[in-house]
Amino acid sequence: MSLRKQSLGPVPEDTARVARKAFKKGNLYIKIADELGEIYDFTDFIELFPEKGQSAKHPVRLLLATTLQFAEGLSDREAAEAVRSRIDWKYFLRLDLDDAGFDYTLLAEFRKRLLYHDKAHALLDKLIAALKERGLIKSRGKQRTDSTHVLAAIRELNRLEFVHETMRSTLESLAVAAEAWVTEVIPGEWYQRYGRRLFSFNSPKTEKEREKLACTIAEDGWNLLRWIDEAHHMSWLSEIPAVVTLRAVWDQQFTKPPSPPRFLNQEEQLPAAERIASPHDTDARFSIKKDLEWAGYKVHLTETCDEGLPRLITNVETTVATQPDWLALPAIHDALDSRAVIPADHMADTGYVSVANILDSRQTYGVRLIGPGMPDNSWQALTGGYDTSYFKIDWEAQTATCPNGKVSRSWTPEKNGYTEVSFRPSDCYRCHYREICVQGTTKAGHPKARHLHLRPREEFEVLEKARKCLKNEETKKLYMQRAGIEGTISQAVRSCGTRTARYRGFAKVRLEHVLTALALNFTKLGEWLLGTPLAKTRKSHLQLLKSA
Numbered sequence: 001m002s003l004r005k006q007s008l009g010p011v012p013e014d015t016a017r018v019a020r021k022a023f024k025k026g027n028l029y030i031k032i033a034d035e036l037g038e039i040y041d042f043t044d045f046i047e048l049f050p051e052k053g054q055s056a057k058h059p060v061r062l063l064l065a066t067t068l069q070f071a072e073g074l075s076d077r078e079a080a081e082a083v084r085s086r087i088d089w090k091y092f093l094r095l096d097l098d099d100a101g102f103d104y105t106l107l108a109e110f111r112k113r114l115l116y117h118d119k120a121h122a123l124l125d126k127l128i129a130a131l132k133e134r135g136l137i138k139s140r141g142k143q144r145t146d147s148t149h150v151l152a153a154i155r156e157l158n159r160l161e162f163v164h165e166t167m168r169s170t171l172e173s174l175a176v177a178a179e180a181w182v183t184e185v186i187p188g189e190w191y192q193r194y195g196r197r198l199f200s201f202n203s204p205k206t207e208k209e210r211e212k213l214a215c216t217i218a219e220d221g222w223n224l225l226r227w228i229d230e231a232h233h234m235s236w237l238s239e240i241p242a243v244v245t246l247r248a249v250w251d252q253q254f255t256k257p258p259s260p261p262r263f264l265n266q267e268e269q270l271p272a273a274e275r276i277a278s279p280h281d282t283d284a285r286f287s288i289k290k291d292l293e294w295a296g297y298k299v300h301l302t303e304t305c306d307e308g309l310p311r312l313i314t315n316v317e318t319t320v321a322t323q324p325d326w327l328a329l330p331a332i333h334d335a336l337d338s339r340a341v342i343p344a345d346h347m348a349d350t351g352y353v354s355v356a357n358i359l360d361s362r363q364t365y366g367v368r369l370i371g372p373g374m375p376d377n378s379w380q381a382l383t384g385g386y387d388t389s390y391f392k393i394d395w396e397a398q399t400a401t402c403p404n405g406k407v408s409r410s411w412t413p414e415k416n417g418y419t420e421v422s423f424r425p426s427d428c429y430r431c432h433y434r435e436i437c438v439q440g441t442t443k444a445g446h447p448k449a450r451h452l453h454l455r456p457r458e459e460f461e462v463l464e465k466a467r468k469c470l471k472n473e474e475t476k477k478l479y480m481q482r483a484g485i486e487g488t489i490s491q492a493v494r495s496c497g498t499r500t501a502r503y504r505g506f507a508k509v510r511l512e513h514v515l516t517a518l519a520l521n522f523t524k525l526g527e528w529l530l531g532t533p534l535a536k537t538r539k540s541h542l543q544l545l546k547s548a
Contacts, residue, residue: 142305320506
């Protein structure tokens with residue numbers, strides 16, 4: 001397909017007439033189309049198409065159709081049908097009433113082109129620039145960020161099912177790529193063992209039987225890899241993606257020959273961030289957050305929250321499931337700065353508010369990061385005892401004074417910038433508050449004295465201030481605006497299907513999230529233009545009865 005220099009042109013007269021007749025009270029997509037006009041043109045897509053070949057469908061129409069598709073959580077077939085049948089979609093895409101639309105496969109082809117040329121973020125950049133130019137995004141305003149988990153498009157597997165499925169899918173790929181070789185090499189019992197997926201109902205019921213099957217699968221996998229390596233005349237077999245995955249999974253899950261085959265124990269395994277969670281999506285990772293367990297990814301949404309303006313997405317960041325939130329913030333700020341929409345105040349929860357992020361936000365971008373600092377996890381803080389915040393630190397005199405008025409006896413700087421502060425054993429031993437301040441005894445059996453491990457002064461003071469920020473009424477009121485981002489996440493999950501990935505692989509999931517951000521911006525802007533009030537938190541009928 002090749003790209004022709006073509007404009008969408010105005011909305012056809014018949015389409016406009018019928019649309020306005022049908023939607024007398026207004027329509028979301030009609031309102032957006034009238035307000036924004038043509039943001040994109042064919043020049044935004046030149047590198048996506050070759051110079052010669054069959055004329056392509058207008059890429060702007062494909063982008064707009066994709067955006068509406070994600071806004072409503074539709075499949076490719078459903079989106080193509082909506083282009084043919086819905087008046088508001090035809091208005092938004094500037095199509096004639098009798099336009100037959102396009103084949104649904106063009107949407108997948110268009111996404112492939114966006115992915116290959118890494119174009120999606122540039123399209124989001126252009127939309128944000130257009131919104132800022134129209135005064136809908138305030139320069140150096142207020143923004144908020146939060147994340148949510150994204151389930152990979154894979155089946156939930158236990159460890160035995162996982163290795164069995166890895167072996168089965170590898171044999172399936174080999175059966176397609178090298179049919180003659182497979183029939184010549186693999187043992188007859190493998191057809192029965194790996195011919196079907198392993199589920200809980202057809203898996204061994206006792207622990208001993210499961211261990212035996214795991215050892216058998218391990219041995220079969222190592223044998224298969226050995227046979228592939230020995231097939232020198234077919235060296236390309238080892239490059240088949242499923243074979244590469246099998247080799248990686250076996251390295252991560254099993255002992256290697258000549259050791260007896262068995263599962264690696266927890267101490268022998270790689271960290272979860274480095275372990276494959278599914279043979280069908282090798283980028284997905286297994287993660288645990290409080291009571292939540294999932295295999296997949298995380299998505300971080302950042303939106304504006306200035307009074308009198310729509311709440312619009314300014315950045316979307318996709319990460320692996322195991323990456324902590326605070327590691328994502330520098331990339332978020334860098335993206336916001338590159339789009340010239342960096343805020344003055346940025347509200348985020350504890351997961352983002354590390355000392356490094358507070359300092360980097362202020363020094364590099366001039367951003368005030370607002371949120372409760374990461375908590376003190378010492379036993380004193382967790383039990384209501386005397387944690388570090390109860391001690392008075394005199395940095396000039398290099399002393400610390402405890403809540404009982406005793407002054408430290410030593411102040412020892414360390415190579416990493418931290419400082420070790422020690423108190424006299426005699427002061428601690430006689431103290432009435434010892435039980436909530438210091439515990440334990442030395443190797444000689446004497447009661448321990450209190451020690452403080454202090455960060456460098458700037459970091460220490462920043463963290464203490466962050467931990468107390470919500471005690472300030474003005475800051476607390478400002479931070480309350482952060483809660484609104486949870487409504488946006490709920491909208492992304494309910495309307496756009498963000499909770500479960502549509503596609504497999506980090507790059508495709510990242511593309512999905514950028515397209516979702518485009519869709520959310522169109523939807524949120526349209527609702528704001530129509531005067532739709534912000535919805536209140538949804539409550540069940542039972543909750544409403546309690547609050548009545």
